[in-house]
Amino acid sequence: xxxxxxxxxxxxxxxxxxVELRCDPISGHTALYWYRQSLGQGLEFLIYFQGNSAPxxxxxxxxxxxxxxxxxxxxxxxxxxxxxxDSAVYLxxxxxxxxxxxxxxxxxxxxxxxxx
Amino acid sequence: xxxxxxxxxxxxxxxKEDVTLDCVYETRDxxxxxxxxxxxxxxxxxxxxxxxxxxxxxxxxxxxxWNFQKSTSSFNFTITASQxxxxxxxxxxxxxxxxGSQGNLIFGKGTKLSVKP
Numbered sequence: 001x002x003x004x005x006x007x008x009x010x011x012x013x014x015x016x017x018x019v020e021l022r023c024d025p026i027s028g029h030t031a032l033y034w035y036r037q038s039l040g041q042g043l044e045f046l047i048y049f050q051g052n053s054a055p056x057x058x059x060x061x062x063x064x065x066x067x068x069x070x071x072x073x074x075x076x077x078x079x080x081x082x083x084x085x086d087s088a089v090y091l092x093x094x095x096x097x098x099x100x101x102x103x104x105x106x107x108x109x110x111x112x113x114x115x116x
Numbered sequence: 117x118x119x120x121x122x123x124x125x126x127x128x129x130x131x132k133e134d135v136t137l138d139c140v141y142e143t144r145d146x147x148x149x150x151x152x153x154x155x156x157x158x159x160x161x162x163x164x165x166x167x168x169x170x171x172x173x174x175x176x177x178x179x180x181x182w183n184f185q186k187s188t189s190s191f192n193f194t195i196t197a198s199q200x201x202x203x204x205x206x207x208x209x210x211x212x213x214x215x216g217s218q219g220n221l222i223f224g225k226g227t228k229l230s231v232k233p
Contacts, residue, residue: 107161
């Protein structure tokens with residue numbers, strides 16, 4: 001597509017429920033990143049996918065968080081047993097490797113997750 | 117450790133004023149990249165500029181200009197003759213070199229700019 005698409009744009013869930021957030025990167029972009037933006041905070045790196053390589057999960061805050069990328073395209077971020085501190089905007093970005101970052105990483109509009 | 121500091125949490129100016137957003141970074145890499153992103157109320161991050169650590173030339177793009185000073189580890193962003201549409205949160209970010217790294221972006225906490233008519 002023309003840009004990075006994320007769905008849903010807003011999600012309200014009850015504490016303890018699982019949620020899935022979807023990211024559809026720009027066609028042909030092999031690198032995909034998930035970031036979390038909490039209120040008043042900068043962007044916190046969560047996970048990185050590059051082609052068929054094993055993902056870099058070093059930013060995931062706990063084992064309740066997981067992500068997968070099917071067929072090198074669409075990615076799903078799953079949060080199990082959600083907690084109130086998981087409330088944030090979850091942003092996805094993609095870039096073309098090896099031109100990674102030359103024109104900036106392209107970000108989606110994010111999913112605003114609210115855990116009540 | 118790598119770190120980006122944007123000391124100004126919020127700035128408010130009146131339209132047509134010039135405004136400078138500060139960014140100070142820390143890294144042990146000799147090669148790195150610096151970025152500025154704009155996040156308008158719609159939420160989507162908009163890429164503004166990428167600067168290579170080897171290139172200390174200042175850059176101007178319309179009303180935007182960037183001052184990169186390696187000696188002080190700063191990469192400041194100036195908006196000249198600000199407009200209401202410039203109101204947004206601006207993020208400065210740092211990335212390690214492309215080779216041998218995932219090129220992950222490390223962001224500052226952002227500066228919220230409000231331009232009043």
